[in-house]
Amino acid sequence: MKLNVATIAQQVPDEASAYKLLEELRWGTTPVCPHCGSDRRAYFLNPSNGSDRATRTGSRSQRRVWRCADCRKQFSVLTGTIFHGTKIPVRTWLLVVFEMCASKNGVSAREIERKYGLTAKSAWFMTHRIREAMKREPLAGLLRGTVSADETYIGGSEQNRHKDKRVIQTNEPVQIVPGHRTDGWRADKVKVLSLIEEGSGEVRSVVVPDVTGATLRKAIAEQVDMSQTVLQTDELKSYYVLRPELAGHETVNHSEDEYVRYEDGRVITTNRVEGYFSQLKRSLDGTHHHVSVEHLPRYLAEFDFRYSTRKISDGQRMERVMGQVAGRRLTYRPLTGGC
Ligand SMILES: [Zn+2]
Incomplete structure (x- = not known):
């Protein structure tokens, strides 16, 4: 699928398909266990007849859950990534990541808030988490x-x-x-x-x-x-x-x-x-x-990323970000300086 806002909106109508697309972008065809790194075998835990399942609290969830055949732990494509623990739909994440990859001047948190009906806090946190994934690899060469x-x-x-x-x-x-x-x-x-x-x-x-x-x-x-x-x-x-x-x-x-x-x-x-x-x-x-001065480095990471990848397509840029979402969890506390 050629990635752009229109194709994501059309071909990803619900959370189950958003999970599938994110899995494909991150793992290709084989799930990789975030706990032990095994990519040998993982069992898909969702019921095969429907796309959603009951959670412990009794509500229905479309979150796709896997169990690692080696360490026996459960995981989803969100585990250990910038998306970990999010309450924002994965479909929204995909659309916002794409917009931030495609827009030359970036997208403001205010715009995300309005467009996707999020709270100001969620929208702001979301954009900063995506910026974390845009940071260059810590071991990038000189x-x-x-x-x-x-x-x-x-x-x-x-x-x-x-x-x-x-x-x-x-x-x-x-x-x-x-x-x-x-x-x-x-x-x-x-x-x-x-x-x-x-x-x-x-x-x-x-x-x-x-x-x-x-x-x-x-x-x-x-x-x-x-x-x-x-x-x-x-x-x-x-x-x-x-x-x-x-x-x-x-x-x-x-x-x-x-x-x-x-x-x-x-x-x-x-x-x-x-x-x-x-x-x-x-x-x-x-x-x-x-x-603010405190957050400027993250904006610089976003601009550096887009500029450094300016010769590839928006879709390829999104794939690049998805390849960097792991191990970059950002909690609310360091982000707000404790307030
Ligand atoms: Zn494992």
Whole structure:
């Protein structure tokens, strides 16, 4: 089945078929036990004559339940995933995952709430769980080859804040960035560093406390195989400390209106990262409105994921997310900071 909102809505009319589709996306043809990892044999526990069964409380459920032939434990396709323990229909999950995979600017929790008749809390929690599944694999390899890097500042405008909340002064060292404003306006903003690997088109974004050389070096060393990389940046001096470790460092001089430079047949530019930032900001302003510093990394994971997979179809992107839903449970407490 070609995955899109229309086909999911039509071909997945109820919960039983939503379970089947999710099983197919996650497991293919063979169920895998989340308790012991066995994929040898599992018994389907639902009655074969109907699609629903009585639960312990006596209500009817369409949840498809399996029993592992090896460890004898029961499981469903939701066990141990971002969907674990959800009260939201699986069919709704499938539709929302697809929308978040397909929409360039993302989908706001408010929109999900309205469209699917959920509470604000459920809709918000749902979008954040899906973002968890969009995070890159913890053991993803380092970027290498030609990698462009740039930083941006994200946050609300000072004028819109209540007088008491305005940031008047900062103790942070203010970086002198040619071509950028250097006064206090951005002191309270969040700094984001993004790196794009030219070969694969993969992007990785991280929140950084400042843009000093030491901070950038640490952040870049965590994502980039430096000795195998030619880094392309603007003329921000902080990047210069990385030079001894890099295979090369090429810069464009923004203060002199230089955005692309050609040198020995090579293209030197940070345009890709800047294009990424403008898309990100359009979405944060237009779709999501208020993103707190605390939750920004999850939005970055969502944007990084969509950008890094921009060459594949929406359906393939959804399959990719479904392959990453396990082991990423997110409970309400860390998500809300305990409140
Ligand atoms: Zn098992």
